[in-house]
Structures are given as C-alpha cells and as structure tokens.
Amino acid sequence: MLVTNLKQPWIADQGDGTFKNPILYADYSDPDVIRVGSDFYMTASSFAHLPGLPILHSKDLVNWELIGHAVTSLDSLPGYDKPRHGDGVWAPSIRYHDGKFWIFFSAPDEGIFMTTADHPAGPWAPLHCVKEVKGWIDPCPFWDEDGQAYLVHAFARSRCGIKHRLQLLRMSPDGKELLGEGHLLYDGEQHHPTMEGPKVYKRNGYYYVFAPAGGVATGWQTILRSKDIYGPYEDRIVLHQGSTDVNGPHQGGWVELESGESWFIHFQDKDAYGRIVHLQPVRWVDDWPLMGVNPDENGVGEPVLRMKKPDVGGEYPVAVPATSDDFAEQRLGLQWQWQANPQQAWYALGEKESHLRLYAVPTQESGNGNVPTLYAAPQLLMQKLPAPAFTATAKLSFEPDAPGDRSGLIVFGLKYAGLGLIKDDGGSVKLAYWTGDEQSETVAWQGEELTGTVFLRVTVAEGALCSFSFSTDGDQFEPVGQPFTAKEGRWVGAKVGVFAANMQRSGSRGYVDVDWFEVSE
Numbered sequence: 001m002l003v004t005n006l007k008q009p010w011i012a013d014q015g016d017g018t019f020k021n022p023i024l025y026a027d028y029s030d031p032d033v034i035r036v037g038s039d040f041y042m043t044a045s046s047f048a049h050l051p052g053l054p055i056l057h058s059k060d061l062v063n064w065e066l067i068g069h070a071v072t073s074l075d076s077l078p079g080y081d082k083p084r085h086g087d088g089v090w091a092p093s094i095r096y097h098d099g100k101f102w103i104f105f106s107a108p109d110e111g112i113f114m115t116t117a118d119h120p121a122g123p124w125a126p127l128h129c130v131k132e133v134k135g136w137i138d139p140c141p142f143w144d145e146d147g148q149a150y151l152v153h154a155f156a157r158s159r160c161g162i163k164h165r166l167q168l169l170r171m172s173p174d175g176k177e178l179l180g181e182g183h184l185l186y187d188g189e190q191h192h193p194t195m196e197g198p199k200v201y202k203r204n205g206y207y208y209v210f211a212p213a214g215g216v217a218t219g220w221q222t223i224l225r226s227k228d229i230y231g232p233y234e235d236r237i238v239l240h241q242g243s244t245d246v247n248g249p250h251q252g253g254w255v256e257l258e259s260g261e262s263w264f265i266h267f268q269d270k271d272a273y274g275r276i277v278h279l280q281p282v283r284w285v286d287d288w289p290l291m292g293v294n295p296d297e298n299g300v301g302e303p304v305l306r307m308k309k310p311d312v313g314g315e316y317p318v319a320v321p322a323t324s325d326d327f328a329e330q331r332l333g334l335q336w337q338w339q340a341n342p343q344q345a346w347y348a349l350g351e352k353e354s355h356l357r358l359y360a361v362p363t364q365e366s367g368n369g370n371v372p373t374l375y376a377a378p379q380l381l382m383q384k385l386p387a388p389a390f391t392a393t394a395k396l397s398f399e400p401d402a403p404g405d406r407s408g409l410i411v412f413g414l415k416y417a418g419l420g421l422i423k424d425d426g427g428s429v430k431l432a433y434w435t436g437d438e439q440s441e442t443v444a445w446q447g448e449e450l451t452g453t454v455f456l457r458v459t460v461a462e463g464a465l466c467s468f469s470f471s472t473d474g475d476q477f478e479p480v481g482q483p484f485t486a487k488e489g490r491w492v493g494a495k496v497g498v499f500a501a502n503m504q505r506s507g508s509r510g511y512v513d514v515d516w517f518e519v520s521e
Helices: none
Strands: 018-020 032-036 039-043 052-058 064-071 093-097 100-107 111-117 128-131 136-143 149-155 165-171 178-187 199-203 206-213 220-226 234-239 250-256 262-269 275-285 288-291 306-308 347-349 356-359 381-384 390-399 405-412 415-423 429-437 441-449 453-461 465-471 478-485 495-502 511-520
Touching: 032 093, 039 093, 064 111, 093 136, 111 136, 136 199, 178 206, 199 250, 206 250, 220 250, 220 288, 262 288, 356 495, 390 405, 390 495, 405 453, 415 453, 415 465, 415 478, 429 478, 441 478, 495 511
Parallel strands: 032 250, 234 288
Antiparallel strands: 018 306, 032 039, 039 052, 052 064, 093 100, 100 111, 100 136, 111 128, 136 149, 149 165, 165 178, 199 206, 206 220, 220 234, 250 262, 262 275, 275 288, 347 356, 356 511, 381 495, 390 453, 390 511, 405 415, 405 495, 415 429, 429 441, 453 465, 465 478
C-alpha cells in the first residue's frame, strides 16, 4: 500500500530505548494479547464494522502492524447487511492452544462464537456458534493441564437483566460446546460493580481472573485469585487512575516474556478517539500482580506514561498500523472498514489504474424513516482516528449520474460532518459541507459549481476539533464551514474516510474515483 515520507502522527517508540503511552492512539477497544514464541498478537472488539476482529502483530509490544482480520463479514448472523451501531463483535479473547490460534467473542444478541486459524493472518475458519444465548458477553476460554477446558464470561444487563457477575462453565476441549450448568464464579456488585471482560490465566499454582470493574470511563483493574478454578476467589485492585490523567485503566491482556518480564495491555476511553491502548509493566509480589507504578506505596498501581521498552532480546523497527492508501493493489488496505457486511456493488479496484472506485448506491432509511442521512449508510469506507492531531487528505474525481449523487470526505460518529460534491436537481455539481446525525442532516455551506479533480482535507486538532478545506490543485487549500467537534459512535470512536451515495434513494450509475488517501501530522 501507500509508501510515503509523511511522518506518522503518533509513534510510541521514542527511538532511545523507551516508549510512550498510549502505544496505539487508536480505537482498538477491549484488547487482548498473547505471546507465541517471540511474537505477540493482539485482537480487539470491532462491533458491526467489517472486516472485524483485527489481528495485530508485534515483536516488542510497542511497535504494531495490522496483519489481518478474523471476520470478513457477519453474514451468518441476521441483520448485518445494514448498520447495527454498537452491536456485533464485542470483547474477544485470543489464545494459542494445541497448535492453533483461537478467538472467542460474543455478539450480545446472538450468542458466543469461536473461530480458529493455523496462522493469525488467516484464513480463519467460519464462525462456530458455541452457544446461542442473549446477553452472555466477553467470553474467555481456558485449557487446564489436566485436559479439562472451561469458559468464563460476563453478562450484559441490557440484554439479559444480569450485571456485575462472572460465570464459569465447562467446555468441550475442541471449544465447540459448553457442558453442564454454569457456576457463579464471582459477584462484584458490592465491591467491583460492572465487573466484565474476564481473562483467565494460571501461574504458580493459582488461577487468576483479570477483570475490569467500575465502568469504561471511570473503572479499575481487578484481579481474582484462587487455588481452585471454581473458587472461592480473593480479590484485589491492582491498577487505577490515581493521580494520572489515564482514566478507567482496565480490560486487556497479560503476557509473560521469555526474559521473565510481565506486561499488561489495556485501554483508556478517550471519547471521540475511542478506546486507545496502553502498555503497563507488571511486578509479581506475593503472587499478586502489581501494574504500572506505585508512587504512594498503597499497593495499587497507576499507569505509566513513558518507560523503558520490554526486554525482548533485541531492537525492532518502528511500526504503526497502516493509514494512508494509494489503492494500487487489488484489495483494500487492512485499515479500511465498512459499516455493515461488505457488498461488491459498493466498490471496485482496478477500474481505473491505482484508484478506488466507489459507486453512488442509494442510502437506506434513517432512524426517522423519512430524511435520508449518512448515519444509515452501510457503504461508508472509514478507518480509525490514528492520533490526537493529524491531517487526512483525499484526491478524488466525481462522476455523478443522477440527482442526489454525493461523494466526499467524512468524519463519522453519533454526529458527523462531511465535505464533498453533490449533484442537485438542476444537474449542477457543487461542493458542499454538511453536518448530521441519525435524525437529520444540514448543508451548512455550499460553493459554486465545481467539476473535475478535487482535493478534500480534514485537519484534526487536539480535542477532536475538525476543520475541513478543499483545493483544486493540491497545493492551496481553502477552509470551508465552521470547525466540527467529532463525536464518538456507539461504543466506538469516531472514524474518518470516504464514500459515495445517492441521497434520494434512486438508481444511479454515478461513482467517484479516489486516487489516494493520505494521513500525516
């Protein structure tokens, strides 16, 4: 994909043997991580954005590359041909067992699912439904030394009326079914409310359940410990915000290195930026993990902002997940996701050399059933915000056909803003800037008639303040509209990308050719 000399807007590796947090300033929500030999692999929630279950690879826990996805579509589940904001793939667990990679996740309305692969980049097996059930979330498998297999999960009160509790079930060793009745592993309502996201480990004869509690934006990391997998469990808080600015530090995965070091990856909720990823050192004291640093010596860790990189026995090149794309290959870059199950009718690669063609397919009904808005459009092609401040620029050529054809650049969440070209009822094509949400959309600025190639840009400043501009020569950019503060989506951060649509829901042969999409400082 696109290789440029543009400086990446966020690099965790400081080049001097240290790293800064977050290691990924992007919405890799509910991360889980494993080590296999000298390699590390991470996955994260993807909700209804597709392809889903991103797979990232690292050699040092600091520098990460996106290498694939475990789910290309959710076509085996009903309803995902349309956007289902906030549904789909919730918190996953990734494991390596019996020579295979395994991922378990829940779709909160459909059940618990599992997939396996011989190589983490794929291909991954079709989804297998382990249990069809509503409201059982955040599953984590565990295979014990005696050959017994188990699964621990939490509950979503919005789906099943239960909250704060973790349940343990026996599982068939092949991971395909749950056995017998569930066992209440822990009830956190009194001391650890909103307990969820459990991850199960065994060390020094203890079973550990790492479980976040206290809520996404305000919570802490709880550790449960027992000599028996069925309990009873002792509990301890091992990581909280303390005096830092890192709110709600919890939910992630623990890894032990070949060097003997331990590290914990977790997220922090940052509103429009989503759930960004941090890395904390872990010390073991009396068989309890202590995460981060402990400046007040109260036994509860606080997040670090900068620290010596993990001891992995070597130095590795700086790496970040891809953002820019020149569309020179016959597949989309791995950074791109659609709002629903991908359809071939939405796009093409190679119709024009080194261009992405997006077709102006009709929008779907919005939440109010009348006014068409892009909130309901499945064909938006977007990626995560990659840094607190950055610039995204797209070069495109619009070839509209029918009135209502539209294409452009968009920043999307519960509210959205876009800059692009619109063909009106009179046949004119004009540049326009608009804002909208599920219920309505407003054209806030409209320029003179414009045809041919146009360069569209959004400059994002700290606080997710987005300023749009355009150029006809790629050199001089003219600002348009009022700055827009990006808004998070349903359980996800805001996203940025390109699209084509017909806003009058009519048939059209219109399209836009996107030459490139660049992300820089």
